[in-house]
Amino acid sequence: MKFKFGIKEVVAIGIGTALFVALTEIQIPTPIPNTYLQPRMAVMAFLAAVFGPVVGGVVGILGHALGDAMFYGSVWWSWVFPDGLVGLVIGLFAAKYAVKEGGFTSTKAIVLFNVVQVAVNAAAWMLLAPALDILIYAEPMEKLLSQGAAAFLGNILIIGILGTLLCAGYSKIGAKSSSLTKED
Amino acid sequence: MEPIIEFKDFSFKYRAQKEPTLRNINLSIMSGEKVLIVGPSGSGKSTLAHCINGLVPFSWSGEITGSLRIAGKNPADLGLFGLSKIVGTVLQDTDGQFIGLTVAEDIAFALENDMTPQEEMFRKVNEVAEMVDVKGLLDHAPRELSGGQKQRVSMAGVMVDDVKILLFDEPLANLDPATGKRAIAMIDQIREKRNTTIVIIEHRLEDALYRDVDRIIVVGDGRIVTDTTPDELLCGDILNRQGIREPLYVTAIKHAGGKISPKDKPQHIESMHLEPYAQKVREWFDRTEAKKPKADTPSVLKVEDLYFSYVEGRPILQHIHFDIHKGEMVSIVGKNGAGKSTLSNLICGFYEPTRGRILLNGQDMAPLSIKERGEKIGLVMQSPNQMISKPMIFEEVALGLQVRGVSQEEIGERVNETLKICGLYPFRNWPVSALSFGQKKRVSIASILVMKPEVLILDEPTAGQDYRHYTEIMEFLKEINENSGITIIMITHDMHLMLEYTDRAIVIADGHLIADDTPAKVLTNETIADKAYLKKTSLYDLALDCQIEDPSEFVERFIAYEREKRGKEDQGNG
């Protein structure tokens, strides 16, 4: 696993965060009551899978904090950090998915990606988020758990669908070397 | 003295490509020289430039054979930073070049990285902002700039620091004629002031030659076809064979049967000795006749008293009104930032006009959704990046038909046909990301053409296109316009395109419609031309210098003659 941090990563964080923030207001209501799909999560997962843990984590934290502030005028810190965690952990396995190198077309990579994302989402929204909420806002357990469950569901869904599609799609065009010739 | 740029048997193959994009290039450019690189779209010009500024291979990996030396050193040893001290680049894609939050910061970017003290930055930024005439925009955000304004800012951005080599990749692509002229003059000043080596890549050869260049290098399919002086080049027929437009006056003289010789200095119409040719040109003028005007048809697109502003109190368009008839080919011209693209967006319903109506076939379009308008009106946006939505070229062009539920085989047919017209057929199975800028632009044109809309709006269709593809596309447009009566509106900065293909020109300056007349009349009207930053083509000067009393008529006949000639050639081909 390589955690290089160069200009590309800086720009990736910048533009990634911009994407995440701009997509904050795009929310798809689901048949499940008060559960929304957030495409921005899929985008973060994608960026993490391509650029690794640092980019994933920072985009998650910075993006969520900025997004909340700019759109909702308040920062819900106890949900900012779980987002970062998701990005970070998905990113840890970037080398394994090899999205850029066109490796994400293999079932193996896709399965790994989804196993990881489900696992880390569970940790983030069922454990970390409620824990922080209690620590910070001393809100009732039941409320927090049901909130967490909803977030968990929504996120594994959107990352599972859109996130996977994005990675696969990008992997497809990450043109394999020496493949392009003019045809008549 | 030794060359500052020296290619020896240099070849380069992009990682993704099977074939090399550059093939044994041998080229040396002396310090202080001013060199112009021309060649068909996709021939490898930008790639060549990227080899000089180090993006190849540091950013675009691939296989290099042969040797390249910049200022006597091997780029590999210098690295990108080492190179960035020597080479300054204005990228072809200006959207990407704009890094700062505001114009001022973007211009200052290079200085910031060089740890220049703030006061000095303020000074230098003002200085160059002055030069490229963006002083009024210093605190603007990039999104508030028009295509051409962006380009000027990115020029300023590289001019702030003293590099040995300045690299311009199609600096004129989005500039209005007058601004283009100024840009070229500006580049010349820089060179005189700092004795910088200048490399310009440009399709608009005639405009680029507005000031002397020492050499012109013609690139064709990854090879250097010729490397000679402008005067020599203009006398030969290499440009034609490579599908690059010669300066119009040169073409005209050749049509008239004149054999131009280098000693007559054909590089600029102003300084060229025309005496030997004047007689021939006059005779030719008398032989040929112009095309006849079109009959009148019902109105298809009518704009009534249109007002619009993005931000309160900063009106972009005011009291715009015109009426476009079925089957017309109309051009919208005007200087950078006049509001042309904005107007096209209003017609397509992307924005709500503050006041006024837009009627399609006599019906107010206000209630129509973008989608509904889209079925009648096709818009090719100025920047291909905003239109291209599929990773693969074929999918991209097919998209519009698919959502309209056209049958697979018909889609296949129509897409391939369109790809052929746009010269993209050989690339049909490529990812868009592997295309040159001009090729991308053509993809976006193809994706609209394929749907054969009733009204077609093209925002700078020929920006970054070489003459051959440009003519192919335009001739096709002409054809569908004549045969299936499609109405075509073109936003353009290319005066000859306007003259050659459109019956009418709508001129917008600073948000006001200042003229709506035949292109020829518009250009000959000094006040309008000046206000809208338009520029007469060299054919006028040629006509005048040859004592032809009616220059517009001369232009008309020139165009008619070319079309006829082209028609003959087509029959010749099959």
Next chain:
Amino acid sequence: MAKILSYEEKDTWIHRLSGVTKLIFFLLWCLTSMLTYDTRVLVVMLIFSLVVFKISKTRWSQVGAVFKLVMVFLAFNVFAIYLFSPDQGTAIYGTRTVLFHIAGRYDVTLEQLFYELNVVIKYFTIIPAVFMFLVTTNPSEFAASMNKVGISYNVGYAISIALRYIPDVQSEFTKIKHAQEARGIEMSGKASFINRIKNTAAIIFPLIFSSMDRIDVVSNAMELRGYGKHKKRTWYMEKKLLRNDYLTIGFTMLFTAAALLITFADGSRFYNPFV
């Protein structure tokens, strides 16, 4: 797309403060209001942030839309808390003073009301701070000042790129949406669940792919113009830290310390008027 909170040029001493100063204030302020449930502290903070907000000359039109959103969110949250545990107040304050009975396990207790009042105040202490921070901080100057206090300029620049591109991405999003609609893809709100995802994907895909290209182009452009050449860099928009900055930072730190001391003096973060 929706209008978001963004910087507006004005000339108040708050605007003149350096970006870092405001960041430090903002973060410590959030921290305090997160940790404390001490009503006395919260009320003081509330008054203070309202005053600051007033001084910053922020007009309602700048923040109104967003404010309404927060209110909805807040109301929903307060209600949810009651729904899930109507006796949270009792759990915290120990006593149980029933005012009246609604149904089942749902009594309205004084403790519950008091607890939820605290939740509401907590919100109101944060909101003005956030607004103030966003509308009075010049993004470019912010990046510069972060670097000034020793944070790697990569961080600062990543943030300023983010701020630089948020509006771009938004308009890009709209443009792509338009381009897609113009080519016949229905984007209307009342599509089925699957179609909604499909439509969103139809915009997100091009958005992502063009963004990936842009990441390449931008990092190339930055490298070509010498970004990262040296350990340090100067900033066109830089502003020196002035007396007011040091005063503000000092005050903020003192206040935080004091607030936390008062809060936790009695070992509990809650101020309990019931015993």
